[in-house]
Amino acid sequence: MHDDHKCNCEQPLVPGIVEVIDIKEETPDIKSFYVKNIDGQGVPFNVLPGQCAMISTPVGEGMFSCTWQEEQEWLQFAIKRVGLMTDDLHRIEVGQQLGIRGPYGNHFPIEESKGKDMLFIAGGIGLAPLRSFIKYCFKHREDYGKIQIIYGSRSYADLCFKDELFDLWPKEKDTEVFVTIDRPEEGWDGEVNFVPTYLEKLNPDPANKMAVTCGPPVMIKFVIQALEKMGYSDEQIITTLEMRMKCGIGKCGRCNIGSQYICLDGPVYNMVQLRQLPPEW
Amino acid sequence: MKILNKSKLEEVLNRLGENADVYVPMSKGLQSGFYPWKSLEGGKDELMLDALNVYQPPKSVVFPQTERMYSLYQEGKGLKIEETYENDEPRVIFGARACDIKGIICMDEVFLTGGYEESFYKARRESTTIVANACYEPGPSCFCAAMGVDPLNPEGADVIIRDTGDAYIWEALTEKGEALSSTIKDLLEEKELSVPEAKPFIQQVDYDGVAEKLKGMFEHPIWDRTSEACLNCGICTYICPSCYCFDIQVKMYGHEGYRFRCWDSCMYEEYTREAGGGNPRPTGRERFRNRFLHKLEFFTERYGHPLCTGCGRCIVVCPAGINITSIISEAKEADLDA
Amino acid sequence: MNDFTQQIQDIASRLLDNGQVDVFIAWHKGQQDFQVQPYFARSADEAQNIIFNDYSIHNLSNSLLKFRDSKEKIGIVVKGCDSRGIIRLLEDNQIQRERLYIVGICCPGMKDPLQAMRDELGFNHKPESTELAAKCNDCIQPNPVIYDELLGTEQSPRVQDRFARVKEIEAMSADERYQFFEETISRCIRCYACREVCVACDCRTCIFDEMRPQWVGRENNTTDNLMYHIVKASHMAGRCIECGECERVCPVNIPLMLLNQKVIKDVNELFGPYEAGMQYVEGQKPPFSMYEESDPDDFL
Numbered sequence: 001m002h003d004d005h006k007c008n009c010e011q012p013l014v015p016g017i018v019e020v021i022d023i024k025e026e027t028p029d030i031k032s033f034y035v036k037n038i039d040g041q042g043v044p045f046n047v048l049p050g051q052c053a054m055i056s057t058p059v060g061e062g063m064f065s066c067t068w069q070e071e072q073e074w075l076q077f078a079i080k081r082v083g084l085m086t087d088d089l090h091r092i093e094v095g096q097q098l099g100i101r102g103p104y105g106n107h108f109p110i111e112e113s114k115g116k117d118m119l120f121i122a123g124g125i126g127l128a129p130l131r132s133f134i135k136y137c138f139k140h141r142e143d144y145g146k147i148q149i150i151y152g153s154r155s156y157a158d159l160c161f162k163d164e165l166f167d168l169w170p171k172e173k174d175t176e177v178f179v180t181i182d183r184p185e186e187g188w189d190g191e192v193n194f195v196p197t198y199l200e201k202l203n204p205d206p207a208n209k210m211a212v213t214c215g216p217p218v219m220i221k222f223v224i225q226a227l228e229k230m231g232y233s234d235e236q237i238i239t240t241l242e243m244r245m246k247c248g249i250g251k252c253g254r255c256n257i258g259s260q261y262i263c264l265d266g267p268v269y270n271m272v273q274l275r276q277l278p279p280e281w
Numbered sequence: 282m283k284i285l286n287k288s289k290l291e292e293v294l295n296r297l298g299e300n301a302d303v304y305v306p307m308s309k310g311l312q313s314g315f316y317p318w319k320s321l322e323g324g325k326d327e328l329m330l331d332a333l334n335v336y337q338p339p340k341s342v343v344f345p346q347t348e349r350m351y352s353l354y355q356e357g358k359g360l361k362i363e364e365t366y367e368n369d370e371p372r373v374i375f376g377a378r379a380c381d382i383k384g385i386i387c388m389d390e391v392f393l394t395g396g397y398e399e400s401f402y403k404a405r406r407e408s409t410t411i412v413a414n415a416c417y418e419p420g421p422s423c424f425c426a427a428m429g430v431d432p433l434n435p436e437g438a439d440v441i442i443r444d445t446g447d448a449y450i451w452e453a454l455t456e457k458g459e460a461l462s463s464t465i466k467d468l469l470e471e472k473e474l475s476v477p478e479a480k481p482f483i484q485q486v487d488y489d490g491v492a493e494k495l496k497g498m499f500e501h502p503i504w505d506r507t508s509e510a511c512l513n514c515g516i517c518t519y520i521c522p523s524c525y526c527f528d529i530q531v532k533m534y535g536h537e538g539y540r541f542r543c544w545d546s547c548m549y550e551e552y553t554r555e556a557g558g559g560n561p562r563p564t565g566r567e568r569f570r571n572r573f574l575h576k577l578e579f580f581t582e583r584y585g586h587p588l589c590t591g592c593g594r595c596i597v598v599c600p601a602g603i604n605i606t607s608i609i610s611e612a613k614e615a616d617l618d619a
Numbered sequence: 620m621n622d623f624t625q626q627i628q629d630i631a632s633r634l635l636d637n638g639q640v641d642v643f644i645a646w647h648k649g650q651q652d653f654q655v656q657p658y659f660a661r662s663a664d665e666a667q668n669i670i671f672n673d674y675s676i677h678n679l680s681n682s683l684l685k686f687r688d689s690k691e692k693i694g695i696v697v698k699g700c701d702s703r704g705i706i707r708l709l710e711d712n713q714i715q716r717e718r719l720y721i722v723g724i725c726c727p728g729m730k731d732p733l734q735a736m737r738d739e740l741g742f743n744h745k746p747e748s749t750e751l752a753a754k755c756n757d758c759i760q761p762n763p764v765i766y767d768e769l770l771g772t773e774q775s776p777r778v779q780d781r782f783a784r785v786k787e788i789e790a791m792s793a794d795e796r797y798q799f800f801e802e803t804i805s806r807c808i809r810c811y812a813c814r815e816v817c818v819a820c821d822c823r824t825c826i827f828d829e830m831r832p833q834w835v836g837r838e839n840n841t842t843d844n845l846m847y848h849i850v851k852a853s854h855m856a857g858r859c860i861e862c863g864e865c866e867r868v869c870p871v872n873i874p875l876m877l878l879n880q881k882v883i884k885d886v887n888e889l890f891g892p893y894e895a896g897m898q899y900v901e902g903q904k905p906p907f908s909m910y911e912e913s914d915p916d917d918f919l
Contacts, residue, residue, distance in 0.1 A: 011400040013529070013542075014351050014365055056540075058355050058533050062556070083556030084831050097360035217559075244555050246529045246545075249397040253526030254545070254553050256571070258499075259579035264395065278499040278574075280561055308744050311872040312806065333741030336870070346808065346839040420741030421651075484650075510657040512681075514812035516870050530837050543837050546810070551828045565685075597736040600816050600868035601677070602649050602656030 012249050015056055015099030016044045021074060023094055026160045027153075030125055031090055032067065032078045035098060042072040044100055049110060049132035050240065050268045053077070053102030054248045057092070060085035063104065063245040063263065065129035075100075078128035078160060104248040106268050108133040109238060113210045117145035121223050123195045123215025124153045127160050129240055129267075130214045138172055147172070148204055152180040152195040156188050178202060196222035206231045212238040217281075224271065234271035241266050241274075241281050257281050283451040283462070283469045285442065290330075293465050294318045294375065300464065301371035301410070304342050306335040315339040315374060330376045331444065333420040334592065338381045338522035339374045343405045344388060346519075347543045350401060350529075355536045366539075367404035373461065376414040376442070379435035380425040380592035384522025385411070386437045390584045391525050401542070410457045413438035417477045419484075422593030424606055427486035429586050433479055445474045486606045488577070488587065491613055495578035499570070503615050507608055508569035510601040515546030517595035517603070518572070523588050526552075547572050573608055623671040623724060626770055627696055630722055631666035634694045640720050642686075643694035644679050645669040653735035657682060671696070676729035676752055678862045680704030681818040687713045695719060698726035699774075702763035703860035703896030704818035710896070710903060713821050723763025725771035728755040731867060754863025754876070757781070765899050784874070785881045800845070806871040807844040809837070813865035813875050814851065819858035819895070826850065852878040857886050857905035860896040889915050 009016075022034040033055075037044055047053065047066040054061050055077065062085045068076040081090045092098075110133070118137055122130045137144045149169060153159050159179065170177045180191035180198045191198055196219060211232055213223045220239050227237050243255035243262045250264030258278045260266060274281065285293060295318075297303045303318040306329040313329060314337030321328065329335050348368075354361040385406075392402035413435035419425070425432050435441060439458035442449035451469055453462040462469065518524040528545035532538050545552055548568055554560045562568050580588035589605060596604045631643040647658035647668045655674045659682075660666045678701040686693055693714075697705060702723055708714045731752035738746045749756075759781060761774035780786075788796060811827070814820045826834050827847060835850065836843040859879040866875040887893055890906040906914075 011365060011367075012397045013399060013401065014362065017360055017362065058353055058360070058531060058538065060531060061529060061540075084833075086556065093358070096358045099360060099362070242555070243561065244553050246527070247399075249399070250395050251391055251397070251399055251525075252528070252542075252545070253547065253575075256575065256579060258574075259582035280499075280567075311747065313742065313744070327744055329744055332744050336737075336742055347837075422736075422740040506659075509659045509685075510682075512812065512815035514815040514868075515810040516812045516868070519808045519810045520870060528837060532836060532838065541838060543839060549811070549828070551830065554830075593740060594742075596654075597740050597742055598733070598870050600733070600812055600864075602654050602732065604649060604654065607650070 009101070012101065013247060015054065015061075015101040017097050018044055018075075018100045020092060020094055020096045020098060023092075026078055026162075027158045029081045029090075029158075030078055030128075030160055031081075032076055033089070033098075034074045034076050035100065036074045038097060043069060043075050045103055047075060047103045047132075048107035049136045050106065050108035050129060051103040052105050052248070052263070052267065053100055054104065054245075055079075055089070056099035057085065057088045059088040061099070061246070062086060062089075063248055065132070065240070065267070066103065067128045067131050068135055069132075078125065078131075080125040102248065104263055105266055108136075108212065108268055109210070109270075110136060114143045115145065115208075117207075117209045118147045119204050119209055119211040120147070120149045120151075121195060121199055121211065121213040121215075122149075122151045123219040124158065125160065126213075126215030126219070127151055130212060131161060131164075133212060134169070138169075141173060145174070145208065147175040148178070148202075149176070150178045150180075150195060150199055150202065152182065152193070152198060154182045155185055156181055194222075195219050196226045199223060200226045200229070203230060206233070206236060209236060210238060211236055214240050217242070234275065237271040238268060239271075239274070240268050282471070282473060283453075284445075284472045284474055285449045285451045285469055287447055287449070289468045290328075293468050296465050296468065297373050297375070297461065301373045303373045303375055304339055305375045306330060306332065306377075308335070312336065315342060315377070318375070330414060333416075333418070333423070334378055334381070334594075336594070336598075337520065338384060338592070338594065339377050340381075340384055340388070340522050342372060342374055343385060343409055344402060344525060347541055348401055349539050349541045351540055353531065353533065353538045353540060355533075365400075367401055369404040369408040371408050371410075372405070373410045373412060375412045377411060377435075378414060378416050378592070379430050379432045380416075380423075380590040381522045382411055382413055382435045382437045383425070383428075383430045383590040384592070387523040387580070387584070387588055387590070388525050389437075410439045410461050411437060412440040412442060412458075412461070415441055415443045417444070418480045419482045420593065421483045422596045423482060423591060424484050424486040424593065425591030426482060427488050428589050428591040430590055443476055445477055448472075448474060450474055450476065484606065486591070486609055487613055488609055491609055492578045492581040492587065494615070494617075495574060495612055497617055498612060498615060499574070501615060501617070503611055504566055504570040507573075507603070507611065508566045511548075511565055511569045511603055512601050513548045513550075513565040513568060514600065515548050516598045516600065518546040518548055519544060520594050520598050522592055522594070523590055547575065573605070576605070577609065577612070623770055624669065627671050627722060628666050628669050630768060631660055631669055631694060632663040634720055635660065635666055636663045639692065640694040641691040643669075644682050645696045646671060646675045646677070651739070653730070653732045653739065655732060671724070673730040674732040674735065676731060676755075676867070678704055678816070678818060678864045680708065681816060681864075683708055683714050683719075684818075684821055686718075690718075692718050693720070694722065696722045696724060697763055697766070698724050698729070699761040699763055700726075700758065700860060700862040701818075702765050703760065704862060705765055706896035706899045707819055707858060707860055708821065709899055710905065710908075711821055716899075719767075721763070721766045721768075723766030723769045725763070725769065725774050726755075726758070726761040727771070727774055728752070728758065728761070728777060733867065751777075752863075752867065754867055757861075757863065757876070759861060760897070764897055782880060782884050784877050785884055788877060788881070801841055803873050804844045804848050805841045807839070807848070807873055808871060809839060809844065809847065810870060812868045812870065813873075816864045816868050817855075818862070819855055819860060826854075848873075848875075848878060852882055855879050856882045857890070857893065857907045858895055859883055
């Protein structure tokens with residue numbers, strides 16, 4: 001890990017302050033927040049794809065995966081409204097200052113995946129963390145082979161990053177994007193399926209491939225089963241784990257699975273590592 | 282050797298109290314714990330250096346139950362953190378037993394290693410000097426030696442005192458300990474005393490190989506039965522010298538407030554409840570299992586020794602009579618095919 | 620007491636053997652005599668581990684809450700005060716009478732295992748153990764009020780002056796009272812043992828665990844602690860069955876029954892005569908689970 005991708009502060013639990021420079025409504029309950037330092041000079045820290053940050057308002061703190069870092073310009077976090085703190089976040093306006101600390105946790109295997117074909121499988125807000133890896137692959141297009149993205153959500157309205165899904169990404173070199181929704185609806189003539197079933201139907205060849213999946217726990221479970229059935233080895237299957245977090249630095253205790261702290265040692269794991277853990281994820 | 286005559290003890294504690302907050306084992310009515318020496322009320326409170334141990338461990342001296350971290354000030358769209366509250370006032374823990382100091386060592390590993398040094402703990406810890414009271418007579422619920430603790434030579438002590446009856450042998454072990462000794466050197470005497478004889482442990486506990494064995498016992502039926510009586514209250518975690526889990530919360534009065542941390546307990550349902558309402562440890566059984574596996578397996582995997590120091594407090598306080606030594610022996614004897 | 624052990628073992632074996640119950644809740648022995656522990660026997664063989672001795676003080680009716688969502692039939696041993704807990708659970712529809720086989724014991728008074736632990740295990744300067752547990756000296760109902768089978772001979776209540784402690788506090792000036800409660804309640808470490816051990820605390824999601832919104836702060840200070848104890852005591856109104864377990868298990872000796880008894884006294888005076896869990900009448904509700912036009916409201 002590069003040194004500048006690790007929190008180097010003397011007070012790891014005390015946040016720095018950033019300003020929200022843009023807010024984009026992705027879906028009815030997901031908004032993207034773009035933040036940068038309050039002096040207007042750059043980002044509070046550098047983030048690798050898959051790493052997280054603890055964002056705070058006076059209501060609470062929450063751990064969120066960074067959806068994208070645009071050079072030294074801004075950090076983007078796509079955040080779903082699920083609880084007290086995210087309710088508060090969804091009410092703020094551009095110009096609002098927030099607390100932020102991080103970056104936390106490990107990152108997607110950007111090095112190990114070089115030279116491989118990439119298969120990204122996401123459901124709902126699960127595309128937010130994967131997007132950092134997807135965009136990283138596009139940015140370093142020559143380092144990675146063919147890119148396939150399978151993404152689904154409950155309805156068309158619930159699909160995140162629609163402009164990228166339907167316009168930008170399909171135009172990228174050697175890239176396929178497959179989108180599905182859970183239930184049929186008027187105006188949608190695309191796939192109607194759950195993500196794991198759609199994955200099995202598409203049956204992407206495991207040869208020289210890395211499969212990275214993120215989404216609701218039940219989706220992840222069935223995606224992993226499907227991948228195994230299609231012949232993916234444990235080394236080829238990457239996912240992220242979620243537990244409640246408070247400190248972000250492996251101290252407060254609650255995000256453990258076995259002796260692993262998801263905030264510190266995770267959130268990214270491959271199946272080889274996951275099989276070493278107690279079945280609590 | 283240096284000795285401290287018990288007749289000079291009060292004077293020593295007063296002297297140490299001139300430069301630091303001195304915490305001593307003390308009874309206050311039915312309560313006992315490490316309380317400030319200055320708070321001792323004659324006729325009511327009693328110093329308990331000669332008791333086996335006190336009810337509340339000295340954990341809160343370095344890791345208080347509630348600790349303010351920083352101020353928050355909101356104005357319009359602005360957010361300011363003007364103050365942080367690291368507390369590095371000098372303090373002395375006087376007369377702690379090896380088990381309790383091992384608890385602090387466990388916390389040192391958690392808070393000060395692993396890539397992040399947590400600044401609030403660090404400030405308190407570095408300004409704390411520990412005077413250990415070597416333990417020659419284990420109580421009926423003691424099993425520190427089985428958990429890798431040496432009651433005679435407490436690890437982590439800056440000074441060790443050894444009770445010989447009328448006087449303590451005083452032995453400074455670290456720079457901090459030397460500095461402390463120098464402030465009371467006129468109250469110490471030079472004299473040869475023989476070290477007391479150590480009595481054997483009453484309770485036999487065999488933790489050997491248990492951490493490794495537990496790796497294969499996550500889904501063992503042992504947890505169904507052992508957890509059945511547990512009420513899922515937090516007494517054991519709050520009274521434990523090594524339990525360190527905490528929560529971070531905020532208190533706002535209008536636009537101003539502060540963020541604080543407070544002890545949390547893995548026994549509570551809320552501890553792992555996610556924002557969306559899901560919970561990976563929904564019932565008492567999973568929480569009970571996680572607590573004991575954390576103590577006996579997970580912590581050992583991460584830091585090389587268990588998160589139990591054998592003080593026996595959780596056995597004493599548990600309303601449901603749960604006994605960690607029974608869990609260790611049940612795990613030791615468990616049939617892995619069960 | 621040994622008598623009781625044998626009799627309970629026999630009953631448990633019989634019930635488990637003939638399938639009348641799936642689980643039988645009693646006690647078994649720990650490492651020392653005073654370390655008895657609630658025990659859940661599931662076979663006639665396991666019933667042989669059951670023990671009843673001076674230290675079988677725990678109110679087991681609370682354990683029934685672990686079974687409220689199951690269909691298992693349950694045998695359970697209760698003393699006088701504990702049996703009132705069962706009535707509370709029946710009134711709150713937490714368990715069904717036909718799932719229970721209740722073995723009542725006319726209680727001669729118990730010793731406190733926690734007190735014995737502190738004395739015997741070296742955590743006390745001076746021994747505190749008394750002949751009977753403090754709560755048993757305040758006993759108003761030693762004989763079970765609901766049972767299928769009764770063991771022992773009827774005992775007399777041991778309480779001398781039921782509300783003596785309450786009256787002492789009532790006699791204080793407001794300032795004295797505040798000081799008293801500030802001092803005792805600031806000791807609270809918020810371990811929630813008083814809640815977990817309480818049979819009347821049968822809410823599925825407790826207000827203190829609720830985070831949206833968070834009703835009570837988690838700081839360990841007088842304000843948040845007082846909030847916890849005042850809210851808890853109010854929720855006990857008409858529900859506390861005076862088993863005294865909360866006060867017994869409190870690791871910092873907060874006189875919790877003082878608060879509960881004050882509320883009991885007030886409920887009795889305002890809405891009474893009323894004693895929680897004294898008598899099971901199907902469909903009957905405690906005073907604060909219903910409304911009557913004649914309810915006093917001048918305190919509003």
